[in-house]
Amino acid sequence: MPTSQSFEPGRGESPDPASHAANIYDTTGTEGELEDETDDDDMDFEPTTDESEDAEFFDPTEDVEADFHDAEERMGGVEIEFSIDSRESGTHEEEGGNETETGETQPQSNTAEARSTRIHVPTQLMQLLGHAGLRRIFANRSNGGGGITLQINEDELDDGFGILGSRRRRRARSTKDQIPAIPSEVGQKLMDGGVFGTSEYYRDNSRKRNRRLARKLMSRELGNDRNYSTRATSTVSQGLIPSSNADTIVHYNSRCYSGQFSEDGNFFFSCAQDFKVRMYDTSNPYNWKYYKTVLYPFGQWTITDASLSPDNKWLAYSSIRSIVCLAPTDPSSSGDPFLCDFSDMGVRGGGRRRGFHGGYSHFGIWSIRFSGDGREIVAGTSDHSVYVYDLETRQSILSIPGHNDDVNAVCFGDQSSPHILYSGSDDTTIKVWDRRSMGDSREAGVFMGHTEGLTYVDSKGDGRYVLSNGKDQTMKLWDLRKMMPTEKASSLDPARYTTSFDYRFMTYDEKDYVPHPHDCSLVTFQGHRVLKTLIRCHFSPPGSTNSRYVYSGSEDGSVYIYNLDATLAGKVDVYQATHHSRPRDPELYMSTYAPEEGRSRGSWKTCVRDASWHPNAPIIAATSWNGWGMSTGTCTTHSWNDGAEDDEGEPKIGLRVNQRLEVDDDLYDNPTRGGGLMGAYRSRLRSRRVPAAGDDDDGPSPW
Numbered sequence: 219m220p221t222s223q224s225f226e227p228g229r230g231e232s233p234d235p236a237s238h239a240a241n242i243y244d245t246t247g248t249e250g251e252l253e254d255e256t257d258d259d260d261m262d263f264e265p266t267t268d269e270s271e272d273a274e275f276f277d278p279t280e281d282v283e284a285d286f287h288d289a290e291e292r293m294g295g296v297e298i299e300f301s302i303d304s305r306e307s308g309t310h311e312e313e314g315g316n317e318t319e320t321g322e323t324q325p326q327s328n329t330a331e332a333r334s335t336r337i338h339v340p341t342q343l344m345q346l347l348g349h350a351g352l353r354r355i356f357a358n359r360s361n362g363g364g365g366i367t368l369q370i371n372e373d374e375l376d377d378g379f380g381i382l383g384s385r386r387r388r389r390a391r392s393t394k395d396q397i398p399a400i401p402s403e404v405g406q407k408l409m410d411g412g413v414f415g416t417s418e419y420y421r422d423n424s425r426k427r428n429r430r431l432a433r434k435l436m437s438r439e440l441g442n443d444r445n446y447s448t449r450a451t452s453t454v455s456q457g458l459i460p461s462s463n464a465d466t467i468v469h470y471n472s473r474c475y476s477g478q479f480s481e482d483g484n485f486f487f488s489c490a491q492d493f494k495v496r497m498y499d500t501s502n503p504y505n506w507k508y509y510k511t512v513l514y515p516f517g518q519w520t521i522t523d524a525s526l527s528p529d530n531k532w533l534a535y536s537s538i539r540s541i542v543c544l545a546p547t548d549p550s551s552s553g554d555p556f557l558c559d560f561s562d563m564g565v566r567g568g569g570r571r572r573g574f575h576g577g578y579s580h581f582g583i584w585s586i587r588f589s590g591d592g593r594e595i596v597a598g599t600s601d602h603s604v605y606v607y608d609l610e611t612r613q614s615i616l617s618i619p620g621h622n623d624d625v626n627a628v629c630f631g632d633q634s635s636p637h638i639l640y641s642g643s644d645d646t647t648i649k650v651w652d653r654r655s656m657g658d659s660r661e662a663g664v665f666m667g668h669t670e671g672l673t674y675v676d677s678k679g680d681g682r683y684v685l686s687n688g689k690d691q692t693m694k695l696w697d698l699r700k701m702m703p704t705e706k707a708s709s710l711d712p713a714r715y716t717t718s719f720d721y722r723f724m725t726y727d728e729k730d731y732v733p734h735p736h737d738c739s740l741v742t743f744q745g746h747r748v749l750k751t752l753i754r755c756h757f758s759p760p761g762s763t764n765s766r767y768v769y770s771g772s773e774d775g776s777v778y779i780y781n782l783d784a785t786l787a788g789k790v791d792v793y794q795a796t797h798h799s800r801p802r803d804p805e806l807y808m809s810t811y812a813p814e815e816g817r818s819r820g821s822w823k824t825c826v827r828d829a830s831w832h833p834n835a836p837i838i839a840a841t842s843w844n845g846w847g848m849s850t851g852t853c854t855t856h857s858w859n860d861g862a863e864d865d866e867g868e869p870k871i872g873l874r875v876n877q878r879l880e881v882d883d884d885l886y887d888n889p890t891r892g893g894g895l896m897g898a899y900r901s902r903l904r905s906r907r908v909p910a911a912g913d914d915d916d917g918p919s920p921w
Contacts, residue, residue, distance in 0.1 A: 542586060590634050626672055663704060747773040753770065762837075766781070839854070
């Protein structure tokens with residue numbers, strides 16, 4: 219989870235920048251006057267006052283070259299180059315001078331001598347470089363100025379500062395041999411090993427046969443042996459990758475943060491920033507029915523996560539508070555949700571846990587997961603800890619303060635056992651916890667390899683493979699057998715290999731990526747963008763894809779689907795499918811989440827935060843921040859259609875509905891009330907809704 223950035227504004231009013239800088243670079247004054255007139259705390263700059271060679275450039279009568287020491291490590295990023303004319307008249311160089319390859323201007327006249335000098339400026343001054351008043355300090359030749367030129371190393375300044383001037387620590391540029399090879403040899407072995415899908419029959423690969431669905435079905439039916447038919451069946455299912463065309467676009471009036479199918483595919487829920495979780499009946503994955511809505515009564519900012527119990531009877535959902543709401547999924551139940559206070563450790567745990575700053579802890583919860591038996595819920599929190607809550611005793615039975623920063627993601631390692639836990643943190647590490655051997659409260663091992671904070675962790679459910687998304691714009695696959703021992707991990711400082719990159723407001727340059735020297739991951743996936751929010755990644759399900767792929771949302775508005783060898787298997791372009799799919803509504807529009815985009819503020823933007831692959835059908839449901847200024851949300855369904863651009867029948871691809879799955883005229887620019895598409899499908903779509911007692915979602919129906 220993003221951490222707060224400290225910012226201390228300048229104390230008092232700053233002096234006029236033009237007059238201030240003029241005193242600094244006034245070469246006609248004495249050294250003592252220069253020192254007196256530049257005494258200012260905000261500038262943090264003190265000229266040389268000794269008699270060393272470093273001060274010679276302040277004397278305009280000397281013709282010798284100034285000699286400077288190398289800049290200190292805390293100073294850098296900016297160099298100022300200026301020319302000093304030795305003529306007593308103080309007039310500037312004549313126009314039309316020749317410019318050398320180094321950028322130094324040579325005067326045409328031999329009667330005057332000029333020299334160039336460079337000085338380093340403290341990093342504190344970099345925050346002022348974009349100020350218009352400061353730019354006026356440096357006059358250029360065309361305006362007859364003092365011959366002072368400001369030179370800035372753009373490579374070092376690019377993304378060097380985040381919001382409110384937060385400093386990003388730079389790393390050395392990466393080279394091609396440092397970037398993980400694609401395709402990955404390790405990933406290819408995993409694909410050929412049978413754990414992640416089935417490879418094509420070697421004869422089909424060698425002969426480069428047509429791999430369309432019809433050819434695969436024919437090969438399956440004509441197979442001479444049982445093994446070939448089984449292999450053909452597996453390759454058919456895993457080859458059905460959903461397309462970018464959206465079957466249905468479900469619009470919400472607030473941003474969507476997550477959405478997942480149940481393990482059996484009969485249930486889907488979506489979480490939005492209005493503190494509501496909508497539930498849908500997806501027993502027919504091509505014809506959803508609205509189920510019910512539950513509310514987090516006193517949430518903060520948004521609903522951060524939700525998890526469905528294994529029997530689909532209970533839904534747990536959290537906000538940036540220490541309380542998790544537990545609501546029944548039965549549509550006939552309309553009562554308030556049960557409240558689970560994770561800060562309550564019970565009598566044995568010492569009562570309510572105390573926070574960092576005294577008083578009782580009121581931490582926020584970023585991630586929650588049900589255990590495989592449905593008796594416990596694990597949570598990752600903002601107080602750098604992992605909590606395990608027992609639903610029978612209604613209190614937390616385990617608190618693990620095992621990270622140095624927010625715990626953004628947690629999960630159980632095995633669906634059949636609650637003993638192994640994974641936790642991913644902003645401290646860049648994934649830690650493995652074995653509850654059977656935690657007498658010393660130490661982790662069983664560590665996955666180290668990300669160079670920025672973790673946004674999500676997903677387990678394959680076999681107690682072996684783990685997938686993670688990181689703010690270093692990579693997704694990584696891990697093997698529990700290759701985790702780093704605790705003794706080795708404790709001797710390493712993860713902060714040495716990271717920067718203060720703020721993924722919420724900054725962009726990430728691929729050239730800045732430097733692999734972790736102690737990376738113990740199996741495969742690294744790159745291409746998607748993990749920016750602005752905690753974007754999630756998942757393993758593809760075994761039923762509909764034969765566990766062939768891994769996939770992730772992305773800030774650029776797409777779902778990226780990767781083979782295990784890190785090659786791109788497909789991409790679902792949610793932005794293209796939903797672009798301008800609802801009119802601009804001034805009442806719903808909020809300021810854009812991308813302040814750096816200037817004139818493009820308020821344009822249609824899409825950020826896919828989460829995606830879920832149906833366990834039994836070739837369908838992906840993507841939940842996104844989507845709309846004008848990225849102020850609203852969508853849940854879009856994308857199915858495999860063999861590349862078709864349109865439907866032959868009705869309804870057409872791209873049907874727009876509201877959160878109740880009802881066609882809403884307000885979602886169309888030119889609605890036709892009572893006729894056409896709206897009238898034809900109004901009664902049909904109304905039948906999708908399962909009535910729920912006490913359902914008060916978003917007001918009455920528009921009909």
